[in-house]
Amino acid sequence: MDDLSRRRMLIAGGALGALGTLGAASPARARSLWTWAPSGSVAGKGAGVDPDWVWDEEADPVLAAVIERGDVAKANAALRTWTRNDQPLPAGLPADLRDFMEKARRLPSWADRDKLAAAARFTTKKGIYTGALYGLGSGLMSTAIPREARAVYYSKGGADMKDRIAKTAQLGYDVGDLDAYQPQGGMIVTAVKTRLVHAAVRHLLPQSPGWSRTSGGQTIPISQADIMVTWHSLATFVMSKLKDWRVPVTTAESDGYLHVWQVTAHMLGVLDEYIPATWDAANAQSRQVLDPILASTPEGNELTDVLLDIVADLDAGLTRPLINGFARYTLGDRTGDLIGLDREPFWQPLISAAWPLLVAFREGLIPLPLIPQAAWTVEEALRKFVLLFLSEGRGIHLEIPDANRPS
Ligand code: HEM
Structure with a gap:
């Protein structure tokens, strides 16, 4: 599905979901309607689209392409050598995957070093x-x-x-x-690799x-x-x-x-x-x-x-x-x-x-x-x-x- 039609489907899904139409029609929707307000999120705002109709617009097309091209073994061989947060991405990654990962490995602007340090102390104790x-x-x-x-x-x-x-x-x-x-550390690596695995599973x-x-x-x-x-x-x-x-x-x-x-x-x-x-x-x-x-x-x-x-x-x-x-x-x-x-x-x-x-x-x-x-x-x-x-x-x-x- 191309980007535009996928986005359209998401918007339509969200709007219909909000009206309860899909809720009644689809047996997949065992849970209640999405009413959680984006004002309570780290973004503080948002469209309020039901996240049941949102997947990963950036990772999914890339992983689908990697699988369809038969590039999984090549990608995994390169990924094996990537273990530390500060390590450059390995050579040998397919170019589209590499471009996606360069972006995906960046921490959000709101990441707070002091709070992350407090979390680490907490787990130690x-x-x-x-x-x-x-x-x-x-x-x-x-x-x-x-x-x-x-x-x-x-x-x-x-x-x-x-x-x-x-x-x-x-x-x-x-x-x-x-x-x-x-x-x-290794958590950026683990999270990005997990994101890749999830996108592959979606395909x-x-x-x-x-x-x-x-x-x-x-x-x-x-x-x-x-x-x-x-x-x-x-x-x-x-x-x-x-x-x-x-x-x-x-x-x-x-x-x-x-x-x-x-x-x-x-x-x-x-x-x-x-x-x-x-x-x-x-x-x-x-x-x-x-x-x-x-x-x-x-x-x-x-x-x-x-x-x-x-x-x-x-x-x-x-x-x-x-x-x-x-x-x-x-x-x-x-x-x-x-x-x-x-x-x-x-x-x-x-x-x-x-x-x-x-x-x-x-x-x-x-x-x-x-x-x-x-x-x-x-x-x-x-x-x-x-x-x-x-x-x-x-x-x-x-x-x-x-x-x-x-x-
Ligand atoms: C893979 C973590 C949400 C389904 C993985 C892996 C990790 C992970 C670390 C890699 C391990 C592996 O390859 O077996 C997480 C975390 C989540 C999350 C931290 C949320 C906070 C989900 C959800 C689903 C899911 C919601 C399904 C509804 C899978 C599947 C695999 C996978 C199917 C691949 C298993 C395989 O074929 O090897 N996840 N996951 N995950 N995850 Fe998740």
């Missing part, structure tokens, strides 16, 4: 919580996000979940890294019979709304759980953490008018886009099993009940049921009682004698999990896919 929440909260929740579960399942990476988890963990690791967006998945059969009428995957759904399952979810758990977080830390995720959304190609400016705006958007769409799908349940088996492999299955119990405690029973997590009558009550005490002790709010012995078993298992989760990501190369999951 609270890494055990954020690691557990990304891995056992956000990671498992993604299997209850139908569009994400299906996109992952039917794409090339769906056939090898261990590899995929390692690659996704890389993002969790890079985003929390002290150097994330510093010249010597490939519509050719997958499995995806097309289950996409509920969506014709191109990974819309800007979809990206923000996942963003909330990461950033907004983690911050709200830290509050639930009464982990002390300073305003500078909370602002910094929001900021690193705002910059990441921008670097993933989300338009500034859809990126929330404050946690209040983020919570409002999350209630609109994430809460209503969580649902069970056969693909999601299969992915949950694979994910938990990988965790169980850690120690021959010993901690799987504990991990189930912790994930249920973290996600709540509604999501736990949606993704088919076992109920754990032994671990769940124990974790609900012990975890708040453990947090209070770690934060220096209560003395050691108040901690039950079993709490340390929970802490030990989580620590092991978080270490694995973070280490899996190192040294991984994100690659542009050239095909879907073989059917």
Whole structure:
């Protein structure tokens, strides 16, 4: 589709969506109408077009062309050598891809070094919580996000979940890294490569019979709304759980953490008018886009099993009940049921009682004698999990896919 007609379709889609016409007609639109105001975004203004009808106008045509020309292997070979934010783009990239990446690697004008530094300090201090929440909260929740579960399942990476988890963990690791967006860090590289992968998936998945059969009428995957759904399952979810758990977080830390995720959304190609400016705006958007769409799908349940088996492999299955119990405690029973997590009558009550005490002790709010012995078993298992989760990501190369999951 040429640029002009695509833009026209977006505008028409937005306008019709606003009138509710498409909402009634298309089964893909399980969520409510888009009413989130662009005044609450980092741009402060915007057209208010429903982001379900916006994809990535800059990246998508370039990646479609790279795939159609048969240039994926050449591009991946060059991309392998690009690992640091301050590194020039490698020689050997196709010219159109290179031009796009030169632009895409620039940080937004509103990126704030001090806030990014506060975010890094925050992760250093609270890494055990954020690691557990990304891995056992956000990671498992993604299997209850139908569009994400299906996109992952039917794409090339769906056939090898261990590899995929390692690659996704890389993002969790890079985003929390002290150097994330510093010249010597790797987060610009990870975000730009992810943007390329997403654009490739938008070209490939519509050719997958499995995806097309289950996409509920969506014709191109990974819309800007979809990206923000996942963003909330990461950033907004983690911050709200830290509050639930009464982990002390300073305003500078909370602002910094929001900021690193705002910059990441921008670097993933989300338009500034859809990126929330404050946690209040983020919570409002999350209630609109994430809460209503969580649902069970056969693909999601299969992915949950694979994910938990990988965790169980850690120690021959010993901690799987504990991990189930912790994930249920973290996600709540509604999501736990949606993704088919076992109920754990032994671990769940124990974790609900012990975890708040453990947090209070770690934060220096209560003395050691108040901690039950079993709490340390929970802490030990989580620590092991978080270490694995973070280490899996190192040294991984994100690659542009050239095909879907073989059917
Ligand atoms: C790939 C992160 C949103 C579907 C990736 C990769 C990362 C990533 C790091 C590269 C790893 C890999 O190649 O397996 C993110 C982040 C998101 C986001 C941070 C939002 C904040 C989404 C959404 C969807 C999606 C909304 C679908 C609705 C996919 C698929 C792949 C992928 C299908 C490629 C899997 C493959 O074939 O290898 N994403 N993603 N992502 N993502 Fe996302």
